[in-house]
Amino acid sequence: MQTLQNTIGLAPPASHAKHAPPSYSGTWVAVLVVADLTMFLLSSLTATEIGHRYWYGERSLQRVLIGDGVFIVLWLIVFERLGLYQRSYALSVKDELYYTITALALGVLPQLTLFTIIPAISTSRLVLLLALAFSIVTVGTTRAALHGLRSASMLRRRRRVAIVGRRDRAARAAARLGLAANAESLIIEVPDLDRSVDDIHVIRDGDVERVGWFEMARRWGCDTLIMTEVVPPAVMPYLLEAAAREHILFAIAPPRLESRAYSLALQKDGQQVLIVPSQLRACTPRARLMKRLLDVGVASLAVVLTAPIMLAATVAVWLESGAPVIFRQERVGLHGQVFGILKFRSMRVDAERGTGAVWARAGDDRRTSVGAFLRRTSIDELPQLFNVLRGEMSLVGPRPERPVFVDEFCRTLPRYDERHLVPPGITGWAQIHMRRLLDPTDAVEKLSFDLYYIEQWSLFLDVSVLLQTAIEVLFHRAG
Secondary structure (H helix, E strand, C coil): CHHHHHHCCCCCCCCCHHHCCCECCHHHHHHHHHHHHHHHHHHHHHHHHHHHHHHHCCCCHHHHHHHHHHHHHHHHHHHHHCCCCCECCCCCHHHHHHHHHHHHHHHHHHHHHHHHHCHHHCCCHHHHHHHHHHHHHHHHHHHHHHHHHHHHHHHHCCCCEEEEECHHHHHHHHHHHCCCECCCEEEEECCCHHHHCCCCCCCCHHHHHHCHHHHHHHHHCCCEEEECCCCCCCCHHHHHHHHHHCCCEEEECCCCCCCCCEEEEEEEECCEEEEEEEECHHHCHHHHHHHHHHHHHHHHHHHHHHHHHHHHHHHHHHHHHCCCCEEEEEEECHHHCEEEEEEECCECCCCCCCCCCCCCCCCCCCECHHHHHHHHCCHHHCCHHHHHHCCCCEEECCCCCCHHHHHHHHHHCCCHHHHHHCCCEEECHHHHHCCCCCCHHHHHHHHHHHHHHHHHCCHHHHHHHHHHHHHHHHHCCCC
């Protein structure tokens, strides 16, 4: 424990906004739909031409048009239902390609089923599979390229956010927004917002532009104007009209409302406006049932497929260093419950006898030869499939930590305990975006990825993480 305390050096994460998924504007949605439509059309026509030229001979033009039309419409519906026209989960061009492949893989089974039930609307299932293969290349590449262009344009366009209100509240809002001082934010100190708009004549809305803080923000060239307090309701419509004329986004940042593991919505009851908090989607009973069904189905199949590998690992560990073959270690899971995580033993039996709990590190001399190989290939993690089947873990979720480290991080990092609102995972959002072996100073960044996953969870995101993990383990993973 002393090692952790001496090296942790952690500061609370002021913001994890850099990992938040960007919502698409109406213009960008139109660009994506047109690009996807074009690529699906190209893929479908190419597959139809190849299929009928080499396998089926002459084809009915009407049937081709119906089959290709149904194919394209179904894919656009699948993409819309999976949220691919609402926001992007991708943090990189490579991520965008992964998520496109995942969406295509999820959508092909319903299409195969539909074309089997109603053969009149399909040219052939072989053509569908060819079109799927072409779509992975064309749609995936196009979306990856558009992601790169969008990211580049967002980096070039510097934000200019003016924050109006009491200085302490404005500074706190700027920190939570992750804004750079001076370059991206302007703090305009106004101790009493009500008094600052007292002389506005609401009949003549042009007077709003005479308010000192509004004029200062406008001249500075802000694109977003944030208030730390609510201005008088009678003045609000005229402030909004003046902001709209200047193409300024108007927003309110209540000082007591911070990002936490719940969502907020506004409701109107009579003449009263209510701020209504609700559970995140990942924490609802329906989401947990869906996640559990996915876990049991995939884990059961994975146990069957990897049984020969696990048997070989068992023999190798036993021959090199004897029993025990399986290493059981206490970890903190859902709602803080402690459970025993299962791994193939990759270190000496007495690895922590003299040191107590220490953080795993690269080139650890406590590893056995077989253990080093098992860790490098992630085979040591396979017994955790049984943790999943027992309900102690999920396939995807925040990686569980040892109780001694959890206690320290909960004292040091705000929101760390929110990781335990969902089951821990064998893999997770942090695992596919960070290297496998971390040190305690990485805990802040890892927490930001874990909170992102909890806040943005969907079954599609879980499947995407599983696909990316499988590809990384098979082709890229090391360490």
